[in-house]
Amino acid sequence: MSLSNILFFLFFLLLQSSLFQANSQEQQERNILQTLKHQWNNPSSLVSWNPSTPICTNWTGITCKNGSVTEIHLSNMNITQEISSSICDLTSLTHIDLSYNYIPGEFPYFVYNCSNLYSLDLSQNYFVGSLPSDIHRLSSSLQHLNLSSNNFSGDIPLSIGQLHSLRTLNLFSNQFNGSFPSSIGDLSKLERLGLAYNAFTPSRIPLKFGQLKNLQFLWMTQTNLFGEIPEVIGGLVNLEQLDLSINELSGRIPDSLFMLQKLTYMYLYANRLSGEIPRSVQTLYLTEVDLSINNLTGTIPQGFGKLQYLRSFYMYANQLTGEIPASLGLLPSLSRIRLFRNKLTGALPPELGLHSKLVFIEVSENSLTGELPVNLCAGSVLIGLVAFSNHLRGELPRSLATCHSLRSLQVYRNNFSGEIPAGFWSLKDLKSILISENSFSGELPDELAWNLTRLEMSNNMFSGKIPSGIKSLSNLMVFDASNNLFSGEIPMEITALPRLLSLSLGRNRLSGHLPSEIISWKSLSSLNLSRNQITGIIPPALGLLPDLVLLDLSDNQLSGVIPPEIGHMKLNFLNFSSNHFTGKIPLGLENLAYDNSFLNNPGLCSDLLNLSSCSPKLKAKSQKLSSPLLATGVILAGGIVIVVLICSFVIRYGSKKKHEQLLSTWKLTSFQKLHFTESDILYSLSEDKMIGSGGSGKVYRIALNQSESIAVKKIWNKGKLDELLEKEFQAEVQILGTIRHSNIVKLLCCISCDSSMLLVYEYMINSSLDRWLHRRKRESMVSSSVHHVFLDWPTRLHVAVGAAQDFGLAKMLVKHGEADTMSAVAGSYGYIAPEYAYTTKVNEKIDVYSFGVVLLELTTGREPKDGGEHTSLAEWAWRHFQEDHPLVDALDEEVKEPCYLEDMSVIFRLGLICTGTLPSTRPSMKEVLQVLLRCQSQQLYRERKDESEHDVHPLLVSKDSQSKRSLKCEDFDDEDDSFVCNR
Template sequence: MPILPLPSLLLLFFLLPFHVISQSTTTQNDQNILLKIKSFWSNPPSLNHWNQSSDPCSWPEITCTGTNITGITVVDQDISGTVPPFICDLKNLTVLDLNYNDITGNFPAALYNCTNLRYLDLSQNYFVGKIPDDISRLSPELRYLSLFGNNFSGDIPASISRLSKLSSLQLHQTLLNGSFPQEIGYLNDLEELNLSFNKFTPSRLPPSFTQLKRLRKFYMTEANLIGEIPGNFSGMPAMEILDLSFNRLNGSIPRDLFLLKNLTQVYLYENNLTGEIPDSIQALNLKIIDLSANKLTGEIPEGFGNLASLTNLTLMYNQLSGEIPTSIGRLPSLNDIRIFANKLSGELPPDFGRYSVLKIFEVNQNQFTGNLPENLCYSGKLIGLIVFSNNLSGEIPNSLETCGSLRVLQVYDNRFSGKIPDGLWKVSSLDKMMMSDNSFSGELPSELAPKLSILEISNNKFSGEITTGVSSWTNMRVFKGSNNLFTGEIPQGLTSLPNLATLLLDGNQLSGQLPATILSWNSLNTLNLSKNQLTGQIPAGLGFLKVLSVLDLSRNNLSGQIPAQLGRQLVSLDLSGNKLAGAIPAQLDNGAFDKSFQGNPGLCSNNPVLGLNSCSSRPQTEQSRKISGKSVAIIGSIAAILMLLAVIMTGYVIVLYRRRKHGFNSNWKFTSFQKLTFTESTILPRLNDNHMIGQGGSGKVYRIPVNRSGDVVAVKKISTRKDLDLRLEKEFLAEVEILSMIRHSNIVKLMGHISCDNSKLLVYEYLENRSLDRWLHRKQSPPNRGLTGSVRHVVLDWPKRLHIALGAARGLSYMHHDCCPAVIHRDVKSSNVLLDGEFNAKIADFGLAKILAKGSELTAVSTVAGSFGYMAPEYGQTLKVNEKIDVYSFGVILLELTTGKEANDGNEHSSLAEWALQYALGGDPIEDVLDKDVREPMYMNEMSSVFKLGLWCTSRLPANRPSMMEVCQMLLRCGPAMVVGTRKSGQDVVDHLPLLKLENV
């Protein structure tokens, strides 16, 4: 090693200390700045390790280059306040990541002084205001900019295009409601662009965007795009992912889109696209194609059969026709195909499942013919086989006997025949087996799949006796076996199924007596045994089933009297065509059941509406027959006087009947909103206690039969108390105005209203299953104790709860997003969610609803009105509201559905929403708080997802809550993968819900 000369050694001796001192000083200065930042943020506990005694370069949030601090990454650390104005005193700062905190204020202009900044992430905080027009003053070296999940509003400034080195721009899920500039298309280095889930003014996609040569990932989901998709995708050779779903795009799919060779994922679902799918395909790396819910026509391109990497093909809800290309059945990676609700025909390719790990196969609601492919479960991973409403024939493949993964089998409404493979009945994971409306034959097995909850086999040729082994079907909720060839008696074990809610065995050849003892029908809601050969008496035990609301035993050979206990909860009853005798029980002796007893000559009633023989008086005693002549004369005189008074007072009696007996005057006006077969004269005489089904703060609700066909309506009579007149008049007018204006399958239908000077009647469609809260919180049902002494409550199973949640969400989404102007309900709660016979949810009670003045702007209300536990925090603090108060209330319903608790059932100091948030923050497993009556391993992910969605909806800040449109999307994805229309499993939603930090809600 050479020896340095003395002058050089001296120079090194003098320079070295100064060099070391200089580095040490720089580090100390940066450390002081960091400690000042910590102090500015009020010394959060998560940064306690930031102190003078340790090296900042050892702190996990700090990145150093040499001795210079170049990066701060403080993510999810409970940071509140604003961005320190002196943060750019760290002159070498290149990375600043403050993602997922509670930082507030406008966009921090202090960051303009960070001249070396390359990476800036301020996402998922509480920034407000506009993105500044001079945002281009940020470092010209900036590569990554993420502002998503904040409360920015207004436009995206055109100056953002001057940040010419940007490679990633993340502006999704904010409150941006202005425009986005076409100049973004000039960012030549841009690789990722996400503008999804904003409320931009209706805008066309700028052609300049299709010239981003380096863009790999492009997301504009639900960004209010209109018009056609620009062509010339050849200018985007690097494109890998394109998501333009949930917009209002029309026209055809550009022919050059599938020519992009790097393309792997395409999402264009929920638009108004028309025309054919382009058949020129060179993007052979495509993994996911989702073109569902458009208006596409023509055939599925043959070229799809060349996509060896394709895993998901989703084309549902279009108007596609022709056959499925045979080559698609041989795709080696395909695991999810959903092409239902089209006009496809021909035979299904026989190789489906033979060469790939097929999991979801949904081809229902088409015109397919021929047999089911034999190898659908060849890999043993098939979860959902859904082929209903086609013209398929032949037998069910024997290979499904060993398909241990199968959860849902829906083959109803086809032309299948033969016997069901023995092993298929017993597949361990099977939950739903729906095979109605075919020509299946054979007998029911004594053993079924242990998890099977729905068995629908109506309108087939099943025969034999219902096995005594039915008592082992403990998870069964729905058993529909109508119109088959079953014989023998109804086994006692059938009444021991504790979860059974619907039992339909009508139209068979069952005989013998009904089981005398009802063991465990605690959940039974609907029982139909009509059109059989049953004999004996109606068991009195049916009268003690508190949930039973529909009972049909008609057209049998039943005899004896109708049990006096029957009718406490019934809303539909048919005992016609039997041999029953005796008097109608008092609870059933009213016009609501005017057709329930026909064809029973031995029955009698003193109510002429029922059309039965009058019940005779009891035989007179010997003493009563010894009436003296004097008594006869006195009685005769009294009778004559009464007759004279009757003649004189006839007019007065009529008025008294009209005005006092029913509490109305005669000046009625009936306004209908559709063609009706009844008038006010049908309604008014029946407004009595025999028809009353409920009572609330606004008045009474009645169930009124309106014709001989059995049609009924619900009538709400507005109270006439003087102290409520003004408020109730406003509620009446609000409900009439709104419900006469809007129409949706998930909003209760207002058929008309009847009014006079001092009374108001609202006439609605009648919904058999009443309100959701009656099912979730049925307090009137007495406990039913089993051997262990535990209390079993009446419950809705989880799939039905999820179905109800989605229906109610769709109703609210229609009000918020599709009505013009938008409507806010202001009193969303489980008692205002009504359920029809199929448990379809409908939003009701619009007395407090408000029409928004302009879109989603805040609307002033004169008073705060609502229900405790459901009211959003800001509603009690301001008289200006928007649709986010409905979102909060709906979130409470989601928490009710998942936990089983009531809205005001948190603890002695909090509501359900507050309690749920504190529980989640405590870190305990969410599974522990889910309703134990419905949580099962197969539903845990879904329930957890909906619980988290409930927390998101009940965020303290309105801006942090999702829209009801987003809620609908999330609920669709929360269901199991085979639910029609879903795209993600429940676990996917758990992973993707924007609830990475629960405190932010």
């Protein structure tokens, strides 16, 4: 055999051997992956893992190199089982990404065997327990470790500082409640460090962190940091993003921080930083600055006017003084400005909006003077102008009339004057206009912005008639035009506003009669028409409004008797004084709570109130009936009996057919096993069984037998139901029909036809929470001899915890691929987050706001709309806090016993935090629940041990005995004013 043949033969054998080895390795890796799939219960997301197809080209999430599996990327694959140790039998594996799944268990120790691992991402799963103390045994080549958004607890191990190849370390949003080691400063190659949202024991920023010369991203939001920001942080020469917000940092901001040349994001809000902001600003690449909610003093440095890339500039809720630098108006990228709640003076930069596309500017609650800049909307993207509570003057800029992007204008409590620019009123995206307490004049045009939800223009000099075009405002919830010069009649068209909650037209020159048809005002809760020249009678329909709690018709020219329907209303405030009413006060109003509600009405009388007595003089005239009259009476009586018998026969004859026709128009959809039929419901909906009403319908209690009752909610019957009510009905059915939870009322079935909809629930024997919680409803129950269930503080806290574990159901309405909007979510005034004026997107922060209102209800006993004249509970609570009133004065008198005051104060303040105006400053529901659970745990411990109110459960005490407060319910104690001043 020639040499060439021998060489060819050897090459052929080598080739065959290589092919055999390759096939053998592929089959081995195929078997490993099949085992993984099987142990994960064959999720449908891995249907492409088919043994008959090539691994490296067809299998989802698999990447190969030189024929071997090197990367597994299975993010968001609905994996619900633990990881198998066989995964590390893939000897060439360098990347594992199993993020955004539902993987349980403790840290997978077997990944130590993945010796070539370069990146490990197990974030957004259900891992629990502590990280292993020998975590340094992970691959020496590991560069990226992401364990964020799990439930890991305890300490971050010291040995993590030995993973010297790490470039990314993300441990944020876990349950770590121990310490984080300064040895992290030994990771010299580290570029990204995320430790945010963990309840570490109180710690200072380690000086050793100054060694992280390659660090580009440092995120330590809400990690229990305290003390000063060390000067060594200026040594992080490559730092681009810094977030140390929501901590207990104090002292001055170091000058070195503003010397970092590459810094683009600086977030230090919600701390206790004090002193002046460093004068020298050399961080020329800064795009976002947030130093809000601190105790910073002095003026805003002129150096910020040099930051050509600056987009967001937030310094609200500080003690800043002086003028806003005019150079800010020259910046080409500036789009968001929030400087409210400071002590700033002088005029706004005159060129604001001219050189950049301004999106919103919020400078309220300062002492600013001068006029508004004329070019605020020059970029055509301005959505919010908030400048209330200043000393601004002059007219609104004419340019606002063409600002089609504008959604909210809030300039109340200023010195503005003149007429509103023509065209402004009809801007298509405008949702809220708050211009009260100025000197504006002029008339309302007939064409108004159809999308308006709030129009507040009280205490101005507007005149003319209220236009009939107001009927186009189908979304309007609040209309306050009191204390102006409006004249003429109240237009009938105003009664066609189905969403209207509050109508205030008091102190004007209105005349004519009250509208008689007000059927659309089913949601109205407050009506004030006082101090006008209105004549005529009160329409009886006014007494049928189900949600009305405030009614003021005083100081008018009204006459006639007060309709008895008014006496059936559950009013918190009533004033009919200074009119010309006559007759007897309706029985339901003869209550000492209304003793001053009817003054200066000489023709009225009452046997109880401070009015003339109604007791009639008895006329004892005994008249005998004459024989002809007696005979006539007998004949009439006999005729009546005959007519009744005939009618009864006709009714009985046709009842069966009518019954069948009625039932044929209704459709029943069941969610539970039922012991009743639709006819049991339909023939029992009488008014004497009504137990409540709301903005969209009435609620009835129907007894099925002696021991079982059901509750029926009837959506308002308006002939053909409008689209929003249809969405509300479908939303309630979709959520409650599929939920099984002990804290949520059970939906049994729904019954519907073309013109009506019924929701049938299990009946709650103790009625709804608000009946036992809210002060005024409790008082009405006591006065009406209704059995009163006392809700003490421990019970209320238990309710808060249970509600926090259920909250966020609105998101269940959002289907995959559909817009996350609020269009199908039913909401009530008082619960709605203020950003609803800017956006209709559903997100957690909107839920958090609503839950914050619930916390304020639980601590104060007030209703969501009970904030005094024209304000909500949240607004009232914030005003109470900001005006430095004693916090305990806001708490419910019935439950604020000395042993509960501390915890009630904490929950009240938590409610304030949740109802902050800015969504970004509200906590997550997860964080809210943690505070509630801590409070509940401490309370249970106190009750068991019968010790003083300052004792803390041992499990809540940190290792540092001097810093117990960080792990107690008192995370938000009375000293921490800066943390909650974020409205």
